[in-house]
Amino acid sequence: MRKEELHRLLTVVAEDVRPAHPATAGWDRARRVRRARRAAGAAGLAVALLTGGTALALRAVDPLPPATTATPDRSPATTATPRRSAVPTPVPVQTVPADLAYPGGPLGRLGDPVAATLSARPVGRALALYQPRDPETAADGRIRVLGDDGLVRDLDVVTPAPTRDAEGNEAPPLKNGSLSPDGRRAAFAQTDEVIVVDLTTAAVRRHPLRGYLEHVLWSGDRLLVGDNDTTYEVEPGTGAARKLPVSPWDVVAPGPAARPAARPDALFELDSTPANVTRIRSTGGVTQRSSSPVDFRALPPGNQVEEFYGRGWQRGDLVARAGWLAIGTTSGLEGVALLNAGTGVVTHLLNLGQGRWKSCCEVLGWDPDGTVLLRYDPGGLLRWRPETGEVTGVVKNLYGEVSLAAG
Known part of the structure; x- marks a missing residue:
């Protein structure tokens, strides 16, 4: 047998032989593992320090936020820099x-077919009002009421006419502010009157009010009704009304915080163009207005x-x-x-x-x-x-x- 073949044979036989000093071999392996772990830890710490230092450097040159x-x-409520x-x-x-x-x-059922009339089945609460329009002919259909029971009803107790301005331009009577926030009443502006429907009883009230009225908007328990340049605050039960010094086009629908208030004495407008916010407060018959740009x-x-x-x-x-x-x-x-x-x-x-x-x-x-x-x-x-x-x-x-x- 040649020398090279003998060496290969001895190498193969020795592969399955355990070390003569297993404890020493184990400690050698442990030292190698510890060295690898220390190296990895040091690398991780270096990356963390580098990242943190970069972040601090970037934060140091960030400009303060221009506005809250x-x-x-x-x-x-504060202009302090927010927490990260x-x-x-x-x-x-x-x-x-x-x-x-x-x-x-x-609300996905808003387009369902009409299943009842409001007079036969008043709602406990309405989720939405919908007046369909034919996309081909632009013809407006009858107003529908979606109740919280998922049923779509025909508003059969009244048929509001289209609104019109002084020039005779017409628009559908249903406005996006027609339904009260509690879903119990609906209002429709009409020429020289406003119609209020109690959706829980199907009762209809008509309140005379001068003007080519086009706008309706609920503010708590009160109703804002307007023509091209005048806004009235109307008590929907009695029809008692007073003028408000706000734009019927730009007055913002008050949020939930305004609903418990006895009167909507604090309102504001979001002007169309140029974009301005106008805050309006009426106290003791005196109206204060302040405006600032958006x-x-x-x-x-x-x-x-x-x-x-x-x-x-x-x-x-x-x-x-x-x-x-x-x-x-x-x-x-x-x-x-x-x-x-x-x-x-x-x-x-x-x-x-x-x-x-x-x-x-x-x-x-x-x-x-x-x-x-x-x-x-x-x-x-x-x-x-x-x-x-x-x-x-x-x-x-x-x-x-x-x-x-x-x-």
Whole structure:
């Protein structure tokens, strides 16, 4: 046998032989493991120190926030720098996903066929009013009532006429402020009167009021009714009315905090253009007004609202209103803005894009969980949660006017 073959044979035989000094071999292995672990720990510590030092350096040069911002559940009572959180801050300019999810819910039945009349089956509480419109002929149908039992009823106790202005321009009688926040009453502006329907009893009241009335909006237990340039505060049971020094177009629907108040003495307007917040307080017959520009500094440069439209809806300190947006170098985009009523700071924009119906995306109110409800023409409703950026669908193919029991 040659030397090379003998060496290979002895090597194979020795592979299964345990070390002569197993304890020594074990300690050698342990030392190697400890050295590897110490090396890994040192590397990890170096990375942590480097990352922390970089973060401190970056924080040191961060500019102070230009204005106080707010989230739907927190009031910006202080301008102190907010605490850093492990939860990522939502992007201030958000978009609708390409594929909308429709998780369902009670409002999804708003497009169901009529199953009863209001006179035969009054509601315990209405979730929404809906006046369908034929997308081909633009003909308006009869007003429907969706009850909290999921049943759609025909509003058979009254047939409001279209509203019209002094020039004769007509519009559907159902407005997005027609349904009271508690879902128990509906109001319809008419020329020289306002109609109030108790949806729980089907009783109808008509209150005379001068003017080509077009606007209706609930403020707690009271009703705001307006024509082109005059707003009345109406007690819906008796019809007693007084004039309010607010714009019927720009007055914001008061949030839940205003509902227990005896009178809506503190209101504010969100002017269409230029964008201004006007705070109005009436005390002892004296009205005080103060205005300040809407502040876009909390948004990335080049992002702002060019003009507001539709009704603004308040929840706590926050107001949501639709408008035409400028995003970067693109203008004329449909969208919704969220701003703080106290500071005028716009904290979030929802970009809904171009190529939709004119004034497609009116805000319809807030859900109690801080979700903004809005139109999404042609033919749908959306929910937008600004604090997370989540956008989901409510219902499809819903052409016409909608009023929700959402304040």
